[in-house]
Amino acid sequence: MKLVLREALLTFQRAPLLSALSVTTIAFSLFVVGLFGLVAVNLQQALSEVAERVEIVAYLLPGTPVETVTMAVKDIEAFPEVQSATYVTEDRALARARAELVEFRDVLQELERNPLPASLEVKLKPGFRDADHVNDVADRLRGFGFVDDVRFGRDWVEKLDRLRQLAAAVGLVVGAAFAVVAIIIIGTTIRMAVLQRSREIAIMRLVGATDGFIRRPFLLQGAIKGMLGGLVAVGLSFAAYTLINRWLFHAAFFSREQASAIVAFGTLIGFFGSSASVGRHLRRV
């Protein structure tokens, strides 16, 4: 094992230029994937911020006793889809209207009687903010005897659904394409490293090295290059993110897990790319 590690590391020392080139190529290939990932992450976040505004409002019949409503709020909050249910009394509705609708302040001041109904504002948990679940919860709210009417932006929620599906499909297709391109480029780079050492491989075989012995340092070296490339790619992505954040708009960066996934992806491509290249080379000689 020590020998494998030594041989793998010596390659960086013996062929520093080619090694640096490999790492750079891997880094930039993964950087492209990373940039796309950043776009996806930010799109995802923007959509979920929009989705947070998905809300169902159940208007209550006038004169519904507070105790009844309080009981109902408990029931509703027990729905698996529901994040929170807030009781808005007639008075609070009016106060809110006065505060928010400044242009109608005069009209609202002169009212003799509060025309606004009390309501329940129901917010859904993150995974349930789509048209189907919203409809479902709205239907159940209508089942309460004291609920007069249930409103939510149906068109808006459906549009949001379509947007989400589109983003997921584009993300999958473009992301996969980028990943495939990265795999091909990285595979070619590793193949170059193998060809560069073909003479050495031939000599190793002549003196009785087994295929496994020849292969192992390459696999380790491929994995190390892939890992370094992945780290550099995350670094470049972070630099891009910092620039965008400073000059363009407020953006989000990868979570720790997502950044680790990029590095792991690089390591795996490096490992399996080397395995394929060396395997092919060994079968041919």
Next chain:
Amino acid sequence: MIKFTGVFKAFPKSGLALKDVSFHIAKGEFAFLTGHSGAGKSTVLRLIYAEEPVTSGEVRVSGFNVAEISRRDIPKLRRRLGIVFQDFRLLEDRIAEENVAFALEVTGARRAGIAARVMRVLTQVGLAAKAKAYPRELSGGEQQRVAIARALVNEPTVLLADEPTGNLDERATRGVFQLLRDINASGTAVVMATHDLDLVRQAPYRVIELQEGALVYDSGVDEPRDQAAST
């Protein structure tokens, strides 16, 4: 030790390289493989170390049936052989002792003993003083000595040498040839392919001569070799 029985070797493009070749080289023997370029000398050696598959016939080397050897067994076969080439085939980015140690490391030899064994063979080939030199810092003859040391370090039963003096001047040639004779004297069989007839005449060793892939003369079984040497 090495036994060829009715061996044919055909290449897809160039056709038959060996035609019905049979010979037997005993343990500890020294044999020259002679013939013009393209006569099949290198092909015989390549079949011995399983670099090329045998087309038909039987090749037995050191207990291995090479015609049917599995890929897995090839390294085991090669560890019993030492192989030396005209172009040395040293790793340019490693010093002499690393080039020799390399042949031990790939066999999974214990690290502790490697340095001592490397020094011993380098001393045997007369290069102990240049153990730290890179191949480019050595003369052709010295590089070939490093290659011979690498071939010897695994204590092979047979040393195969493919035109080992082809790139060397006369003085270096004599030195390397003497080294091969010494190695043979210590019990290792040597099969040396060469077209240097002067060298062949210098020593009383067996001569196997190939012509266009066919064995035309074998001093081990035929009449005195002066006949062949003069052709």
